[in-house]
Amino acid sequence: MNTNIFRKYDIRGIAADDLTDEVVENIGQAYATKMIRELGQAGKVGVGRDARGSSDRLFDALSRGLNRAGVDVLDLGMVPTPLVYFAKFTREDLQGAIMITGSHNPANYNGFKMVFQGRPFFGADIQQLGEVAAAGEWEDGTGSVIDRPLIDAYVERLLEGLDGIDPASLADIRIDWDAGNGSAGPALEKLVARLPGEHHVLYAEVDGTFPNHHPDPTVEENLADLRALVAEKNLDFGVAFDGDGDRIGAIDGEGRVIWGDQLLMIYAEDLLQRSKGATIIADVKASRALFDHVAAHGGQPLMWKTGHSLIKSKMKETGSPLAGEMSGHVFFADEYYGYDDALYAGVRLIAAAARLGKSVTELRASMPPMINTPEMRFQVDESRKFAAIGEIAERIAASDAVADTTDGVRVTTDDGWWLLRASNTQDVLVARAESESEEGLARLVAQIDEQLAASGLERGPQAGH
Numbered sequence: 001m002n003t004n005i006f007r008k009y010d011i012r013g014i015a016a017d018d019l020t021d022e023v024v025e026n027i028g029q030a031y032a033t034k035m036i037r038e039l040g041q042a043g044k045v046g047v048g049r050d051a052r053g054s055s056d057r058l059f060d061a062l063s064r065g066l067n068r069a070g071v072d073v074l075d076l077g078m079v080p081t082p083l084v085y086f087a088k089f090t091r092e093d094l095q096g097a098i099m100i101t102g103s104h105n106p107a108n109y110n111g112f113k114m115v116f117q118g119r120p121f122f123g124a125d126i127q128q129l130g131e132v133a134a135a136g137e138w139e140d141g142t143g144s145v146i147d148r149p150l151i152d153a154y155v156e157r158l159l160e161g162l163d164g165i166d167p168a169s170l171a172d173i174r175i176d177w178d179a180g181n182g183s184a185g186p187a188l189e190k191l192v193a194r195l196p197g198e199h200h201v202l203y204a205e206v207d208g209t210f211p212n213h214h215p216d217p218t219v220e221e222n223l224a225d226l227r228a229l230v231a232e233k234n235l236d237f238g239v240a241f242d243g244d245g246d247r248i249g250a251i252d253g254e255g256r257v258i259w260g261d262q263l264l265m266i267y268a269e270d271l272l273q274r275s276k277g278a279t280i281i282a283d284v285k286a287s288r289a290l291f292d293h294v295a296a297h298g299g300q301p302l303m304w305k306t307g308h309s310l311i312k313s314k315m316k317e318t319g320s321p322l323a324g325e326m327s328g329h330v331f332f333a334d335e336y337y338g339y340d341d342a343l344y345a346g347v348r349l350i351a352a353a354a355r356l357g358k359s360v361t362e363l364r365a366s367m368p369p370m371i372n373t374p375e376m377r378f379q380v381d382e383s384r385k386f387a388a389i390g391e392i393a394e395r396i397a398a399s400d401a402v403a404d405t406t407d408g409v410r411v412t413t414d415d416g417w418w419l420l421r422a423s424n425t426q427d428v429l430v431a432r433a434e435s436e437s438e439e440g441l442a443r444l445v446a447q448i449d450e451q452l453a454a455s456g457l458e459r460g461p462q463a464g465h
Contacts, residue, residue, distance in 0.1 A: 001026070005111070006130035008424040009122045009309045012102070012111030015054035019110055021061040023133075027112065028065020030133035032143075034125075035096055035116065036069060042141055043095035048076035048084040050101040050183040050244045052208035054110045058100045062112070063145050070141020074148045078206060080184040080245025081113060082341035083154045088115045089337045090153070096121075101183070101244040104216035107209055122309035155190045160335070161347035162195075165354050173197035173350065176238040178226045180215030181207040184245030184343060191343060195350070200229060215242050217249020218328050220257055227255045237360040239346045246308075247328035248342035250349065253361040261286035263349070264324035265293045266363050270352035271322050271334055272297040278334075281314055281323035283307075284407045284419055285375065285432050289368045305407035307424060308340055326375065370416075371441050376431040377423070378460040385422040385429055388455045392420055395454065411447070415440030418448050428463045 001023050005013035011027065013019055036042050045066055049055035055078070063073045074094060076087055081099045088097035096116050102109040114121035132138060162170075174197060179185035185204035192199035202225055203212050213222045217240035226238040230251060237258075240249040250258040258266075261282060268280045272294070280294045283306040291301040304314045308329045315323050321334035329340040336344060353360050380388065389408050396403045396411060404410045408421025408430070416435035423430055429452075433444035452458055 001130075001134050003130055003134070006126050008126070009307055010111050010113045011126060011129075012105065012109060014108055015052070015058070015102075015110040016108065019054070019058060021057070024058050024061035025065035025068065026133040026136070027129065028062040029069045029138045030065075030129050031096070031098070031114065032066045032069030032071035033132055033138035034129060035071060036139045038117075039095060042070035042072075042139075042143065044072040044074055044093055046074040046076050046084060046087040046091065046094045046097040048079040048081070048087075048097075048099050050081075050099070050103075050208070051078060051181065051206040052102050052107060052110050055100050055208070058110055062098065062100065067143035067145070068141070069139045070143050072143045073145045075145055077147075077149050077151070078183055078186075079151065080182070080187055080241075080343065082246055082339060082343065083150060083187065084113075085115060085337065085339040085341070086154050086157065087150055088118075089339075090157075099244065103244050104214070104242045104247070120309040120312045122307075151187055151190065155187060155194065158191055158344050158347055159194055161344055162351050163335075165351055167196045169354055170196040170350065174199075174233070174235045175350070176200045176202065176226055176229045176233070176235050177346070178202040178217075178223075178238065178240040179204045180217070180222070180241055180243065181205060181210050181212060182215045182241060182243035182245060184241045187245070187343060188241070191347075195347075200233065200235070202226065202229065210243070217242055217247060218260065218326070223249060223251055223257065227251050231255055237349075239349065241342045242328065245342050246340045248330060248345045249328055250360075252364040253359065254365075256364055258360070258364050260324055260326040260328045260330070261290040262364065262367055263330060263345070264322070265290050265367060266352050266356075266360070267322055267324070267330065267332075267345075267348060268294050268299060269297050270348075270355050272299045273355065275321060275334065278322070279318050279320040281311060281318070281320050283311065283325040284404070284410050284421065285326040285430075286324075287370055287372065287434055288412075288417060289370050303404060303406055303410075306421070312338060368436075370434050370436060371438060372434045373432055373441065373445065376459060377428050377463045378431075379463045380422075380427060380429045380457060382427040384457070385427060388429070388452075388457055389420060389422050391455045392451045395451065413444065413447075415443050418444040420448060420451065426463070429457070431459065
C-alpha cells in the first residue's frame with residue numbers, strides 16, 4: 001500500500017496503480033471498523049461516485065470492504081460530492097458518507113472524500129484509517145448494498161435557496177451553466193428545468209475523460225466556452241463547476257472572471273443585510289478587498305487556513321454562516337448545512353443579485369481593481385517546505401514588517417500584500433501577491449524572491465494541483 005495516498009483532507013492517488021481492489025477493500029473495512037468501534041455497532045454509510053472511468057470499480061471494491069465489516073452501503077449513484085454530504089445531513093439512518101472522486105485532478109486519478117457522523121473526516125482521522133488498513137486490524141461481519149438515489153430530493157433542497165424571492169422578478173434572467181462533463185451534470189439539468197428564466201447548459205453529459213476541457217473552474221482557460229456562449233447570446237452571467245460539483249467558478253455578462261474571493265464579496269454583502277455582525281471566513285489567499293468589504297458592510301472578517309476541512313471546522317467553532325476559498329469552495333451555513341456545494345452557490349448567486357437589486361455584472365464592476373499574481377505553485381523538497389516557511393516567518397518576525405502567520409506567512413506593506421505557504425497535500429510552496437499597481441506588485445514579488453533566496457530556494461516551474 002502506497003501510504004502517500006492518505007493526504008491531509010482526503011485519500012487520493014493514481015487509480016490503476018495506487019487504488020487497487022485490495023487496497024480499496026481494506027480502506028472500506030478500515031473505515032467501517034473505525035465507525036463500529038466509535039459507535040459500538042455497525043451502521044450504514046452513503047456512498048456516491050463521480051464520472052471517472054475507475055469510479056464504478058472503486059465503488060464495488062469499497063462496498064465489499066464496508067460490507068466485510070458488517071456495515072451496509074446506501075448506493076447514491078453517480079452524483080456530485082455535495083449530494084453525498086446532503087445525504088449524510090438529511091438521512092438519520094446514515095452514520096457516515098464517502099464520495100469517490102478525483103475532483104479536478106487528471107482523469108487517471110481518483111480518491112475518497114469522507115464524512116463521519118456530523119463532522120469532517122481529515123488529518124489524524126485519515127492517517128489512523130491508513131494505519132488500520134495497512135495493519136489489517138479490523139472488524140468482521142456481513143453487510144449489504146441498497147440502491148437509493150436522492151437526486152430529486154437534493155434538487156428540491158437546492159431550490160429553497162430562492163425562497164422569499166418573487167419568481168416573476170427572475171423571469172428575464174439569462175444564465176449559462178458549464179458542468180464540464182463532471183458528475184454535477186444530471187443534477188444541474190434537473191435544477192435549471194425548475195429555475196425561472198432562460199438557461200443554457202454546456203457539457204452536462206457525464207464523461208470521465210473530460211473531452212471538452214479540464215473541469216477546474218479556477219483556471220481561466222477552462223472558462224473559454226462559457227465566456228463565448230455568454231457573449232454570443234448576450235447572457236447575464238455564466239457559472240462553471242469542477243468535476244465533482246463542490247467548487248464554483250463564474251464570469252459576468254462582460255466576460256470578466258469572478259474569482260472565489262469576489263464571489264464571496266457578493267454573498268457576504270447579501271447575507272450581512274440580514275445578519276449584521278456575522279463572522280465571514282476566507283482563506284489566506286483571499287484579496288484584502290474581500291476583508292475590507294465584509295467590514296464595510298458590518299461583518300467580522302476572519303482570515304483562516306486554506307483547506308475545506310479546516311474551513312468547515314472553523315465555521316463550527318465560530319458560528320460563521322458563510323466562508324469561502326480562492327479555489328471556489330463556498331460554504332453556506334446560512335439556511336444550509338455548512339458544506340461546500342457549487343450548485344447551491346449558483347442558486348445563491350441568483351438570489352444575492354435579486355436581493356441586492358443589482359445585476360451580477362454591476363456587482364462585479366463595483367469591485368476595486370486590485371492587481372494579483374496567479375497562485376504560483378512550485379516544487380520544493382518535502383523535507384524543506386515547512387522548514388523554509390518557518391525560517392521565513394522567523395526573519396519576518398525579527399523585522400518591522402506586518403505579518404499574519406495563520407497559514408504560512410502573509411506580509412502587508414504599503415504596496416499591498418504577499419503570501420508564502422506550504423501545501424498540506426504536496427511537496428509544493430504556494431506564493432501570491434496583490435497590489436493596486438503593477439509597480440507595487442513587482443516590488444512584492446521581489447520580496448517573495450528575496451525571502452526564498454535567503455532560504456536557498458527559488459520560484460521554479462509551476463507545479464500542478
